[in-house]
Amino acid sequence: MTWFRSRYFPLEHADSADTRSYHRSRRRRAAAAIAIVVTVLTATFFLTMIVGNFHISPSGVLDILFMGGGSAGDRQVVVDIRLPRVLCSFLVGAALSASGLAMQSLFKNPMASPSVLGISSGAAFGASLAISFGIGGAALGYYAVPAMAFLFCFVTIGAVYLLARTRYGVASLTLLLSGIAVGAFFGGLVSLMQYVANEDVLASIVYWTMGSFNKCGWSAFGMAVVPIVAGALLIASRSRELNLISAGEEQASNMGVDIKSTRTLLFLGTSLCIGGSVAISGTIGFVGLIVPHVFRMLVGPDHKLLMPLCILGGASFMAAVDAVSKAAFAIPIPVGILTCLLGAPFFIYVMKTRRREMWE
Amino acid sequence: MGMRLEVCGVSFFYASRDVLRDVTLEAGAGEVVGILGCNGCGKTTLLKCINATLTPANGCVTVDEEEMTGMSKRDVAKKMGFVTQSTYVTFPFTVYETVMMGRYSRIEAFGAENAGDVDAVHDAMSYAGVLEFKDRVISEMSGGERRRVMIARALAQEPDILLLDEPTLHLDLSHQFDLMELVRRLSRDKGMLAVIVTHDVVLASRYCDRVIMMKEGVVVAAGTGPDVITPNNLKEVFDIEAEVRPDDRFVLDVTIVGRASRHEGKPS
Numbered sequence: 001m002t003w004f005r006s007r008y009f010p011l012e013h014a015d016s017a018d019t020r021s022y023h024r025s026r027r028r029r030a031a032a033a034i035a036i037v038v039t040v041l042t043a044t045f046f047l048t049m050i051v052g053n054f055h056i057s058p059s060g061v062l063d064i065l066f067m068g069g070g071s072a073g074d075r076q077v078v079v080d081i082r083l084p085r086v087l088c089s090f091l092v093g094a095a096l097s098a099s100g101l102a103m104q105s106l107f108k109n110p111m112a113s114p115s116v117l118g119i120s121s122g123a124a125f126g127a128s129l130a131i132s133f134g135i136g137g138a139a140l141g142y143y144a145v146p147a148m149a150f151l152f153c154f155v156t157i158g159a160v161y162l163l164a165r166t167r168y169g170v171a172s173l174t175l176l177l178s179g180i181a182v183g184a185f186f187g188g189l190v191s192l193m194q195y196v197a198n199e200d201v202l203a204s205i206v207y208w209t210m211g212s213f214n215k216c217g218w219s220a221f222g223m224a225v226v227p228i229v230a231g232a233l234l235i236a237s238r239s240r241e242l243n244l245i246s247a248g249e250e251q252a253s254n255m256g257v258d259i260k261s262t263r264t265l266l267f268l269g270t271s272l273c274i275g276g277s278v279a280i281s282g283t284i285g286f287v288g289l290i291v292p293h294v295f296r297m298l299v300g301p302d303h304k305l306l307m308p309l310c311i312l313g314g315a316s317f318m319a320a321v322d323a324v325s326k327a328a329f330a331i332p333i334p335v336g337i338l339t340c341l342l343g344a345p346f347f348i349y350v351m352k353t354r355r356r357e358m359w360e
Numbered sequence: 361m362g363m364r365l366e367v368c369g370v371s372f373f374y375a376s377r378d379v380l381r382d383v384t385l386e387a388g389a390g391e392v393v394g395i396l397g398c399n400g401c402g403k404t405t406l407l408k409c410i411n412a413t414l415t416p417a418n419g420c421v422t423v424d425e426e427e428m429t430g431m432s433k434r435d436v437a438k439k440m441g442f443v444t445q446s447t448y449v450t451f452p453f454t455v456y457e458t459v460m461m462g463r464y465s466r467i468e469a470f471g472a473e474n475a476g477d478v479d480a481v482h483d484a485m486s487y488a489g490v491l492e493f494k495d496r497v498i499s500e501m502s503g504g505e506r507r508r509v510m511i512a513r514a515l516a517q518e519p520d521i522l523l524l525d526e527p528t529l530h531l532d533l534s535h536q537f538d539l540m541e542l543v544r545r546l547s548r549d550k551g552m553l554a555v556i557v558t559h560d561v562v563l564a565s566r567y568c569d570r571v572i573m574m575k576e577g578v579v580v581a582a583g584t585g586p587d588v589i590t591p592n593n594l595k596e597v598f599d600i601e602a603e604v605r606p607d608d609r610f611v612l613d614v615t616i617v618g619r620a621s622r623h624e625g626k627p628s
Contacts, residue, residue, distance in 0.1 A: 016482035022456070022494065023478045108450040237470070244461050247449045253413060254444065255517065256437030256465030301451035 030305045033298075037312040041090075044316035048086045048323040049078065053332070080217065086319055088216035088224065089335075092281050093291070093318025095228045095273035097310040098235045100288020102266050105246035105303065107164075109172045110293065110350060114274050115285035115343075116176065118183025122156025123149040123271075123278035124208055125186040128193050131208070132201045146223050150275025156182055157267045211284035211336020213322050220280040231272025232311055238266055239303040246301065284318075284336045286343020291317055293350060363389045363520045365553060369419035370409050372402075372577075379405045380577045382419070387570065389520065389551045392544060394558060394568030396588075397597060402577040403557040404445075407523045410555065411442050423521070437465035440521040441514025445529060447506040449498045455509050456494040459485055462516030484515035488542065504535035511542065522546065524556045528563060536560070540567040561598070565589050565612040573597050585612055595620045 049065070050058045054077050056070075064070040064078045100113040114120045126148035129135045136144040163178035164170045194205050207215070241262045244252035253259050277284070291314040292306070299305055321339060326332040365387045372380040379402045387393045395403050408414040410421050412428040421428040423439055441462070449458065462484065463477045485491040488508045498506060507527060514522055524543065528536040544567050546552045558564055564571055564585070571588040573581045575597045581588045586604075589612060594602045601620045607613035 016479045019482035019485075019491075019494070020475065020478050023473070026456075105451070110451075240464060240467070243453075243457070244464055246451050247453060247458065247461060248444075248446065250413075250446075251442075251444060253433060254411060254437065254442035255462060255513075256432075256434040258433050296451070300457070301453050302457050 030299075033305060034308055034312070037309050037316070041312050041316045044319050045086060045090075048089075048319045049082050051323045051327045052077065052082055053327070084218045084221045085213050085216045085322070088221050088280055089213050089319040089322045090315035091221070091224050091228045092213075092277040092284065093287060093314040093316070094232055094311045095224075095277045095314075096284065096287040096318070097291035097314025098232045098307065099270040099273045101292040101303070101307065101310045102235045102238075102242065102270055103288070104292055105242040105301075106263065106266055107170055107172075107175055108246055108248075109175060110296075111172070111176060111289070111347070112179075113286065113289035113292075114270070115183075115283060116289060116347070117157075117160050117179035118181070118186065119153055119156050119160065119179075119270070119274055120278060120283040120285065121183040121186040121190070122159075123153040123274050124283045125189050125193075126150070126152025126275075127208055127278050127282075128190055128205050131204055132193055132197050143223065146227055146275050146279035149278040150227060150271050152186075153274045153278070154267060154271040156186065157270060161267075207334070208278070208282035210334040211282040211339070212325075212334035213281055214332070214334070216280055224276040224280045227272040227276035231269045231276065234265060234269030234272065236307050236311065238262055238269070239307045242266075242303040242307075243301075246303070282334075282336060285340050286346065287314065287318060287321075287339055289350070290339075290343055290346050293346075363424055363553065365410070365521060365555075366422045366425075367406075367410060367419070368422075370406070370416040370421065371418040372405055372409055372414060372416050378577055380409065380416070383574075383577075383579055384419075385572055385579070385582065387553055387555065389553055390547050391569045392547050392554045392556065392567055394556050394564040394571045395574060396558060396561065396564050396571055397574035398559060401574045401597075403574060404525055405577075406574070407442065407525055407555065407557055411440050411523055412436050413442075434465045437517055437519075439519060440523055441517045441519040442523045443507070443510045443514050443525065443527060445525045447498075447503070447510050452497045452499055454494065455485070455490055455496050455498060455501075455512075456481070458498055458509055459490075459494075459512045459516050462513040465517060480518060481516050484512040487515060487546070488512035504531045504539070507531065507535075507539065508542070511539075515546075519552070521553045521555065524554065526557055526559075528558065528560060536563060543567065559598075561589060561594065561600075561602070561616070562614050565604075565614050566610045589614060 049061050056074050056077060060070055060074060061078055064075055096114060103112040103114065103117060104110055127145050130137065130144045130148040136148045140147045160178050160182050161170070163182070164175040190205065190209060194202055197205060241257050244255055244257050245259065245262065249259055292310050295306055295309045295313055299309065322335045325335040325338045367383060367385045370380055370383045371378065383406060395406060397403050405414065409416045412431060415429050428436060459481050460473065463473065463480065467473060467477060485494060488511045490505065490508050490512050493501065493505065498509060527539055531539060540563055543554045543556065547554050556568065568585060570583065571585050572579055573588055573593055580597055581593050586606065589604055591602055591604055594600045599620045601617040603615040603617060605613045
């Protein structure tokens with residue numbers, strides 16, 4: 001019996017059996033939802049491991065993965081090309097979805113996501129600086145590209161936030177507009193670098209701006225796994241705060257949330273996620289918009305459930321879209337192009353149906 | 361149970377304008393205190409200074425001799441719940457999820473909700489009369505229901521002090537009375553201190569044990585309802601001509617005649 005019950009509520013209110021069973025049924029539903037998404041993720045893993053230009057039978061892939069069998073050539077395709085690529089797409093999908101959800105809730109705006117707010121462009125600029133001029137290479141070595149992407153990501157979020165902020169909080173319209181402005185600025189800088197860069201560097205910057213997993217091997221995986229896992233854990237650890245903040249910043253503060261430190265931690269987590277993602281796959285748009293939306297429509301806005309679903313579901317979504325992008329067309333196309341073609345109509349759909357939340 | 365809230369000599373300024381000047385008040389467990397005044401007289405600012413959302417330029421706010429400024433947000437939230445004017449919630453949270461948010465300050469940083477939290481949420485919802493709505497989405501509820509959900513959420517914090525900013529705003533008459541009855545029950549039965557900001561003189565005269573009248577950031581009068589709600593004070597603070605008579609049924613019978621300055625010299 002809590003202090004509150006003993007002091008405030010006499011026994012006539014004590015019968016909370018119904019509410020307790022309601023709470024338990026919510027828990028069960030949440031566990032079931034997570035189990036379903038884990039199943040989907042596992043299925044996606046096997047399906048995407050089978051898909052590829054080089055034909056290897058499903059049983060052959062399983063044999064290589066679990067028994068260590070198969071020919072040397074097949075082994076190389078499965079273990080050194082497909083496996084790291086699928087794992088990278090898992091990481092990036094999880095990172096983009098978790099940070100998209102964090103941005104939407106933090107800014108109380110269902111349209112917010114890393115690409116819409118220009119944050120991905122900032123990170124892409126940081127990454128291109130490291131790629132074309134080797135900036136940061138001396139100090140950071142292997143991690144130069146993700147570290148520069150992380151740094152510029154953090155700066156960009158801060159800039160967008162400060163530009164959008166007024167005495168009365170962050171208004172949706174100014175937030176989206178400052179995202180456009182900052183994104184355009186960094187987009188311009190990336191174009192400038194493309195213009196002055198030499199042929200080899202140009203190709204890799206173009207690759208970055210389109211977004212693709214073509215170059216994702218074990219080295220890319222190693223580069224992204226630490227920042228993304230750390231960033232996603234950081235964001236996920238703030239799920240309860242995100243619930244309160246997304247219901248209203250002032251009210252959250254009245255209920256005991258330290259808004260400033262929560263915001264800084266979320267900016268940091270998002271930067272780690274986006275930095276890690278952009279470093280290995282470039283700017284892949286709209287994943288951070290689509291995935292949180294779909295899951296919010298399915299299970300509601302409670303982040304304690306929504307966050308794990310977005311992380312796991314985002315991972316399988318990204319891997320599935322990547323598989324489609326490399327196998328469904330005559331030539332493999334960069335996955336970033338596909339997510340934009342899917343995402344832009346989705347953005348318009350959200351804009352039309354969620355008008356109230358957007359502009360208030 | 362002898363909890364005491366003290367506000368001594370609090371002043372607050374926004375950039376160029378003073379909003380509060382040397383405000384002092386004292387209140388204890390089980391009281392309903394009404395802060396009356398026109399729009400923009402600093403009532404809401406005073407509430408925000410009390411719960412340390414704003415830091416006063418001078419003076420201090422203490423609960424049981426403990427200063428509020430410098431206390432962590434979490435500790436403040438354990439002492440006082442704040443029901444703001446706005447009941448707008450961006451995303452479609454259900455009533456249960458919303459009231460559970462009130463438990464934030466009572467759950468450890470990485471802890472999970474336990475049976476005690478569920479019980480507290482149950483009790484808060486049943487007290488505020490929203491138990492049967494637990495699965496409903498807030499944004500689809502009426503203003504009065506939403507306000508009760510916000511009160512339930514504040515109750516789930518298990519506070520000693522409940523701060524309410526214009527709780528009857530936008531409610532129809534019967535719901536205004538329901539809400540004030542609820543606040544009074546909380547103070548009478550549970551020994552909670554309720555501080556209510558309002559400009560409704562009639563409701564304040566009926567439900568508040570003590571009334572503080574403010575004008576332009578200064579306390580004009582403080583005391584029991586009959587001491588403070590007088591024709592003279594109403595004229596000074598609200599520019600209203602009113603008749604106030606003692607009444608057996610509800611302490612004071614306040615009749616608002618009309619606007620004072622335009623009314624002068626004209627027969628009613």
